[in-house]
Amino acid sequence: MNAFDRLTAILKGNRRDIDRLPAMSSVGTYTLDSMEALDAHWPDAHRNPEKMARLAAGLSMLAGLDNITVPFDLTLEAEAFGAPVDFFEGQVKWPTVKEFIADDASDLRIPGDLLSAGRIPTVLKALGILREEYGGEIPVIAYVNAPFTSIGSYLVEPSEFLKWIKRAPEKITQLCNEMYPRYAEVANAFVEAGADIITFREEGASLDSISPRHFDDLIKPYLKKMVALTRAPRIIHICGQCVSGDLELITGMMECGAEAITIGETTSMRAAKEIADRVKSGYPIGGNVSAYNVIHNGPVERIRDHVRVAIEEGADMVALGCDFWLETPTAHVKAFVEAVKEFGKSPYGR
Amino acid sequence: MSESTRERVFKKLTHAVDLGDEELAAEGANEALAEEVPPYDAIIHGLAEGMKLVGDKYERKEYFLPDMLLSADAMYAGLNILTPHIPKDASRSKGKIILGVVEGDVHDIGKNIVKVMLTASGYEVIDLGRDVPTPEFIEKAKSEGAQVIAMSTLMTPTLMSMQDVEQSLDKEGMKGKVRTIIGGGSVSEEWRERIGSDAYGKDATEAVSKIKTLIDTIIATAESMKEEDGSS
Incomplete structure (x- = not known):
């Protein structure tokens, strides 16, 4: 069974059909090691489709990771909507916006031809290359930074945006209403270009920042609409806390209608699975091995332990809680994949 | 009244x-x-x-x-x-703190909350804002004669910038003279230990109490040195 069939089966709800769980990341799959090994360094790999494709597939090639992911940053959509982005030439740093351009929806200049704006064409070309090369063998994920986080972190000044939640929620509603179809447009372009799966990243929507009520009012409606518009299997990813005491976002995330969700290490896999099973038994959840604390720091024995625990607690996909930490040694990624192969054997690997 | x-x-x-x-x-x-x-x-x-x-x-x-x-x-x-x-003598600052979000990160909500709480507790805060280049932390700490540098970052990729600041302090021979504290979404006690920062605040409240401890220690050390000088 290849990696593509394995992940596809899980997202179709056929976990029983798989030989073992996948070892994956629903978000970024890049490291300094793979940039070096494949001569695909940042910032070039953000703007050159061949390098983007090589780097995205790097950890599958070097360590046997069960998926490939593009792009590599959080500002892609914001840039396409007019935000100036700093790529830190000559350094390996995450791109970041230089300024916040919007006070309200009228400040956003949506390009007529969104798909040729910013680096979207780069991602589309990279996806074409990846489909050609790995189609039907290794699943290719493209992530889309979802509107609440993308707008509220990279287009509008984040403190002001968060205050609107209480003072002027209609401003958020208006922005998200106007913008979600454009984010969905990007997602579908990715699908047409070669993405097998779309991850919607909504990092800004965890219990670290907002209340479950605000998740239901201001985030869920748009995620739900985007999921409905997107023509490929979908994953919703929130790396912050999704369960805390009596409060939880798992139910709300599931109600968005995606095929699966992925969570980070600050959310208990056991708690998340318990909630999920009450809502819809068997609903797939991926996670929640720490990218920095476990996969980067190691050592190998500890990586194995964390993988085993994630599987014991019910993970349907053994995934990192966040993008790979840049300095992660390839040997640690290999150890992660090997541990999943060992502990994640069917049936259920438990 | x-x-x-x-x-x-x-x-x-x-x-x-x-x-x-x-x-x-x-x-x-x-x-x-x-x-x-x-x-x-x-x-x-x-x-x-x-x-x-x-x-x-x-x-x-x-x-x-x-x-x-x-x-x-x-x-x-x-x-x-x-x-x-506030009359001049009552407003005497309890200590001076250089505060900022490290280079490459623009998330400054937590930093701003820490600033409010420090200001309210009577400290003088020099706020360098967000995406602050490493040398700026060092230069400001020098020129302002600050006791503490407080850094924050939300994202994991920018954690490295905190290490840059620690290493620069070391190079400048300022380590130990200026104390550092780190905090933010991706920061942990483990990371503090790794880069050799003096303290980690898991939230704004803890940041303020740990900064107080850092400054109290500096003052106590300075005073005990003064006493030694006096006796010799």
């Missing part, structure tokens, strides 16, 4: 911060001035008390980030009115 007047004004200020109501905070601050409640007391027992309450509610997940931000605004509304009226 009666005891009950003082209490009433303090309560109003605390309540205003808790509600995140700027107008009420300004009203309370003006009332404090009109009733001749010492402005420093109004800050400490009124506004800062409110911020502490809000911090506790955030901890218990009764409040979330938007609440914290509105409370911080209310706090500033009160501070802006009260601070100019």
Whole structure:
């Protein structure tokens, strides 16, 4: 069974059909090691489709990771909507916006031809290359930074945006209403270009920042609409806390209608699975091995332990809680994949 | 001014911060001035008390980030009115802190909350803002004669910038003279240990109490050195 069939089966709800769980990341799959090994360094790999494709597939090639992911940053959509982005030439740093351009929806200049704006064409070309090369063998994920986080972190000044939640929620509603179809447009372009799966990243929507009520009012409606518009299997990813005491976002995330969700290490896999099973038994959840604390720091024995625990607690996909930490040694990624192969054997690997 | 007047004004200020109501905070601050409640007391027992309450509610997940931000605004509304009226000697700063979000990161919400709470606790804060280049932390700490550099980052990729600051301090021979504290979403006690920072604050409240400890230690060390000098 290849990696593509394995992940596809899980997202179709056929976990029983798989030989073992996948070892994956629903978000970024890049490291300094793979940039070096494949001569695909940042910032070039953000703007050159061949390098983007090589780097995205790097950890599958070097360590046997069960998926490939593009792009590599959080500002892609914001840039396409007019935000100036700093790529830190000559350094390996995450791109970041230089300024916040919007006070309200009228400040956003949506390009007529969104798909040729910013680096979207780069991602589309990279996806074409990846489909050609790995189609039907290794699943290719493209992530889309979802509107609440993308707008509220990279287009509008984040403190002001968060205050609107209480003072002027209609401003958020208006922005998200106007913008979600454009984010969905990007997602579908990715699908047409070669993405097998779309991850919607909504990092800004965890219990670290907002209340479950605000998740239901201001985030869920748009995620739900985007999921409905997107023509490929979908994953919703929130790396912050999704369960805390009596409060939880798992139910709300599931109600968005995606095929699966992925969570980070600050959310208990056991708690998340318990909630999920009450809502819809068997609903797939991926996670929640720490990218920095476990996969980067190691050592190998500890990586194995964390993988085993994630599987014991019910993970349907053994995934990192966040993008790979840049300095992660390839040997640690290999150890992660090997541990999943060992502990994640069917049936259920438990 | 009666005891009950003082209490009433303090309560109003605390309540205003808790509600995140700027107008009420300004009203309370003006009332404090009109009733001749010492402005420093109004800050400490009124506004800062409110911020502490809000911090506790955030901890218990009764409040979330938007609440914290509105409370911080209310706090500033009160501070802006009260601070100019503090007599010089009472406003003597308890210590000077260089504060900023490290290079490559623009998420400054947590940093701003720490700033509010430090200011309310009587510290002088030099706020360098967000996406602060490493040399700027070092230069400012030197030129301002600050005791503490406080850095934050939300994202994991920018954690490395904190290490850059620690290494630069080391190179400049400033390690140990200027103390450092780190905090933010991706920061942990483990990371502090790894890069050799002096303290880690898991939230704004803890950051303030740890900065207090750092500065108290510096002052105690300086005083004991003075005593030794005197005896020799």
